[in-house]
Amino acid sequence: MALRLTAEQHAAIARHGEQAYPHECCGVLLGGAGAGAREVAEVVPMRNANTESPRNRFDFDPKEHLAVQRQARERGLDVIGFYHSHPDHPARPSQYDLEHAAWPGYSYVIVSVAEGRAAALNSFELADDRSHFIQEEITEAASLSRP
Amino acid sequence: MPIKVFIPTPLRSYADKQAAVEVDGRDVGEVLERLVAAHPQLKSQLFTPEGKLRSFVNVYLNDEDIRYTGRERTPVKTSDTLSIVPSIAGGAPRAFGREAALLPSSRPAEARC
Numbered sequence: 001m002a003l004r005l006t007a008e009q010h011a012a013i014a015r016h017g018e019q020a021y022p023h024e025c026c027g028v029l030l031g032g033a034g035a036g037a038r039e040v041a042e043v044v045p046m047r048n049a050n051t052e053s054p055r056n057r058f059d060f061d062p063k064e065h066l067a068v069q070r071q072a073r074e075r076g077l078d079v080i081g082f083y084h085s086h087p088d089h090p091a092r093p094s095q096y097d098l099e100h101a102a103w104p105g106y107s108y109v110i111v112s113v114a115e116g117r118a119a120a121l122n123s124f125e126l127a128d129d130r131s132h133f134i135q136e137e138i139t140e141a142a143s144l145s146r147p
Numbered sequence: 148m149p150i151k152v153f154i155p156t157p158l159r160s161y162a163d164k165q166a167a168v169e170v171d172g173r174d175v176g177e178v179l180e181r182l183v184a185a186h187p188q189l190k191s192q193l194f195t196p197e198g199k200l201r202s203f204v205n206v207y208l209n210d211e212d213i214r215y216t217g218r219e220r221t222p223v224k225t226s227d228t229l230s231i232v233p234s235i236a237g238g239a240p241r242a243f244g245r246e247a248a249l250l251p252s253s254r255p256a257e258a259r260c
Contacts, residue, residue, distance in 0.1 A: 024238055033156075050236070057238035062205050062212065066232050069153075073166070078156040082235050089239035096240070102203055102233030103192055105157025 002037040002137040003029075003081065003107045003123040010140075012043045014118035017085035017111045023054040028065070029081040029107060030072045038080040038107050039141060044068055057096070058084045081107030081123070088113070091120040093133045101126045107136065148172075152182055152229040154189075161188035170229075175208060176219030178229060193231070203234040 016025040026048050031041040046068070048054050049061040060082075069079055086094075091112035093101075101108065104126040111121040124133035149169040154162045162168055163186070170185070172178035179200075183190040193204055200206065206213045207230040213221050223229070 026235070050238075053238075056241055058236060060235040062207075062232055062234060063210075065235060066205075066207050066210070066230055069155075069230065069232060073153070078166075080156060084237055086239035094238065094240045097237035100203070100234070100236040102235060103155070103157045105160070108237075 001033075001107070001125055002139050003109070004034075004037045004039040004139050004141040006040070006141045006143045008143055009040050009043045010121060010138075012045075013083050013109065013111050014121060016043075016045050017087075017113040017118050018116060020048065020085060020087075021113045021116045022087045024048055024050075024056065024058040024085050024087060026058040026060060026082065026084040028068050028072075028079055029083060029109065030068075030077040031080045032078055033080060037139065040080065041077055043083070055087060056089075079106075081109060083109035083111065085111045085113050085118075088115065091122045092135075093124055098126075098130075098133060101130065101133075104128050104130070108133065148223075148225040150178060150223050150225060150227045150229060152178065153231065155231055155233060158189060158192055158231070161192065162186045172223060174217075174219065174223060175206065175213050175221045175229065178223060179206070179219065205232045205234060206230070207232060 027046045028044040029040045030044060031039045046060055048058045050057040050059040072079055091110045107123050109123045112119040123136050123138050125136050127134055149171050151167050152170050153167050159166060170178045170182045172181055195201055208221055208227055
């Protein structure tokens with residue numbers, strides 16, 4: 001699977017990572033699955049509910065996640081993935097990310113934020129046996145705001 | 148009495164590609180049992196081999212997390228909806244500062260952890 005993002009959506013994730021720095025940001029990717037790609041329709045920033053160690057941990061509040069899932073359904077969109085930032089750390093999954101991943105079939109996007117500036121942004125999917133993440137291609141979709 | 152169970156996006160391929168299914172049951176446990184009986188591939192996605200809900204699987208009856216309403220014994224009625232919501236958490240390793248930032252940012256094909 002590839003992940004299709006517009007330049008604006010890519011920038012929105014990067015901006016959220018910069019705004020949250022030095023804490024981790026997190027959010028939901030809404031959209032749908034097409035032929036060989038998950039296509040993002042909307043990036044929904046979420047609150048990092050982890051108050052103990054927000055510089056290197058994030059949690060969704062489950063009720064807020066339920067609400068986003070419900071609102072997406074009402075608008076004909078699906079939850080196709082999630083994103084979070086790694087402040088001052090590379091944009092690749094940690095062992096902790098692996099241990100706390102949900103199911104295969106989502107895109108797991110990570111943006112690295114180095115000294116407050118967003119750097120690499122990568123997307124991964126979880127292997128079927130949950131043993132590791134596999135990097136997936138990110139392709140740029142046409143901007144939604146262009147004619 | 149059937150209630151509507153909403154299926155998370157990646158699990159729909161195990162439920163005949165349906166976003167929601169109607170399942171009979173008197174309580175949440177019975178609904179979940181019948182859900183996985185009708186769609187056996189869902190079982191290992193939702194339950195451990197010991198038959199417990201996986202730690203990252205949250206189940207909401209309407210707006211309430213069943214952990215606070217009686218877990219699987221929570222009774223259901225026809226107008227109820229059941230939502231399966233994964234816990235989403237993660238985070239970077241415990242290294243901060245310049246040194247961590249200078250590590251390579253990605254690997255070309257596969258990141259084994």
